[in-house]
Amino acid sequence: MAPKHDLQYPKGAQNTLNRYSDRGSYDLEKVHKIVNSTPVLHVSFQPDPSDPFPAILPMIGQMGSFERPSSSISDPLDCYLHGYISSRVMNVSRAAIASGKPGLPVCIAASKVDGLVLSLTPNSHSYNYRSAVLFGYATPVTDTEEKEWAMEMITNSVVPQRYDNTRIPPIPAEMQSTQILRVTIDSASSKVRDWIPSDSAEDMANKEVVDKVWVGVVPVYETYGEPIPSPLNKVEKVPEYIEEFLKESNEEGLAYATAAGKRPLPVKAKTNHDE
Incomplete structure (x- = not known):
């Protein structure tokens, strides 16, 4: 069997x-995976050439492919973002297309904190984390079928199976007020720290410091609490698909953060401590 070659984004500036x-x-x-497991993405763009400040918005989004819906997470995918029809990022995206550009240049950041890394010195403190940054061109989705597909995908990213367990399909007014952006990815990268604290050899050899400073990792993970029914809720029992999602997510988050806090230093980190 031929060895598997993971697809990678090309390196660029x-x-x-x-x-x-x-x-x-x-x-x-x-x-x-990092993007799709991050509840809120931060999307930055230049709202106007005359404005010296970039804009950055918290948005909900997911990686997926409308043209190839059976694509795996390791295949080339677009990033779909959900927003209001007349929000600034939507208006600027439409203006970019109208001017003949391939779309609005955007940068999308996803970040997850998995642990507080407490080292011997302030300079060596860090976080265990997962982060990803995407660069691409945003264009408004105008095809109704693609728009509904993206809305379903994004809704199910909140709680799996949620879309089919709501009042669907969206009514015309909902479709008209909602805008989906499709971001065609030009380049991307990820960065992860998932191991124990790293200190300099000099500090670790200092018995006075080692004997008085607690060193370790405090796991950090998202925890979903007990569902609180709305005053308008008429369903007596929390649906099983919600309970299963909450249980699995809490268990997975705890397991990942705990394992990261115990993982030994990689070879390069042993000679290049956090700072």
């Missing part, structure tokens, strides 16, 4: 990692 490059990856699967 925007996405090439410099600082702690050994923590980085251009692997499509790693990038897409």
Whole structure:
């Protein structure tokens, strides 16, 4: 059997990692998994050439392919973002298309904190984390079928199976007020830290410091609490698909953060401590 070759984003001026490059990856699967597991994405763009400040918005989004819906997470995918029809990012995206551009240039950031890394010195403190950055061109989705497909995908990213367990399909007014952006990815990269604290050999050899400073990792993970029914709710029992999602997500988050806090230092980190 031929060895598997993971698809990677090409390195370019925007996405090439410099600082702690050994923590980085251009692997499509790693990038897409981080994006799809992050509840809120931060999308930055230039609202107007005359405005010296870039804009950055928290948005809900998911990686997927309308043209190839059976694509796996490791395949080339677009990023779909959900928003209001007349919001600034939507208006600027439409203006970019109208002017003949391939879309609005955007940068999308996804970040997850998995642990507080407490080291011997303030300078060596860090986080265990997963992060991904995408660069691409945003265009408004105008095809009704693609728009509904994206709305279903994004809704199910909140809670799997949620879309089919709501009042569907969306009514015309809902479709008209909602805009979906499709971001065609030009380049991307990810960066992950998932191991124990790293200190300099000099500090670790200092018995006075080692004997008085607690060193370790405090796991950090998202926890879903007990569902609180709305005053308008008429369904007596929380649906099984919601309960299963909450249980699995909480268990997976705890397991990942705990394992990351116990993982030994990679070879390069042993000679290049956090700072």
